[in-house]
Amino acid sequence: MKLKKWIAQEIKYIEVNIANLKIKIEDYQAAIKNVQLKKREVGRKKADNREQHERYDNEIAMYQARIESLKSNISVCKRSITNVKDLEKMKPVRLKTGAVINSKIIDEMLKKLSGKEWSIEYTQYQDGLQITYVNTRTGSKGSFKVYLIAVISDTIDLPIFEKGDVKECSIHS
Structure with a gap:
C-alpha cells in the first residue's frame, strides 16, 4: 500500500x-x-x-x-x-531494524560519514532511535537521536535504509 x-x-x-x-x-x-x-x-x-x-x-x-x-x-x-x-x-524511511525515521536525518548522517570507514549501530528505545557511528580505524564515535515518527505497518511501501552494519538493536515495548 x-x-x-x-x-x-x-x-x-x-x-x-x-x-x-x-x-x-x-x-x-x-x-x-x-x-x-x-x-x-x-x-x-x-x-x-x-x-x-x-x-x-x-x-x-x-x-x-x-x-x-x-x-x-x-x-x-x-x-x-x-x-x-x-x-x-x-518522507519516512524504514531501517533494517524496523524503525521508521525521516529520510532527511539519514541524508544528514550519510554526509558526515561519506568517504570514511564507519560502522553504524542502532539502539531502539520506546520514544526513539539512537544512531551511533563508529570509525573502525580510530574507534572514535558520534551519535544522534531520532524520535520515532509513528507506528507504520510493514505493509506500507517506504524506502528501506540498509547501509552500515547493525551492531545492536534492542526494542522496548
Whole structure:
C-alpha cells in the first residue's frame, strides 16, 4: 500500500473515532438532563429526600467525568491527525531494524560519514532511535537521536535504509 493511501485511511479512521466520541458525549449530556429532571421532581433537598438528591448528584458527577474523559480522547485524536498528516511531508524511511525515521536525518548522517570507514549501530528505545557511528580505524564515535515518527505497518511501501552494519538493536515495548 502506498504511504499516501495509508495516511488517508488513518485520517478517516481517526475522524470516525472522533465522531463516535462526540455521539457518546451527546448521550451523556442527555442522561445528565434526565437525571436533573428527576432531581427537580423530587423537590427541594430535605431530610426525607436527602439520599435521593445525593444519588442523583453522584450520577451527574459520574456522567460529567465520563464527558471530560471523552473530550480528552478527542484532543488526543486531533493531535494524531496532525502527526499522521506530517508524515507525508517528512518522507519516512524504514531501517533494517524496523524503525521508521525521516529520510532527511539519514541524508544528514550519510554526509558526515561519506568517504570514511564507519560502522553504524542502532539502539531502539520506546520514544526513539539512537544512531551511533563508529570509525573502525580510530574507534572514535558520534551519535544522534531520532524520535520515532509513528507506528507504520510493514505493509506500507517506504524506502528501506540498509547501509552500515547493525551492531545492536534492542526494542522496548
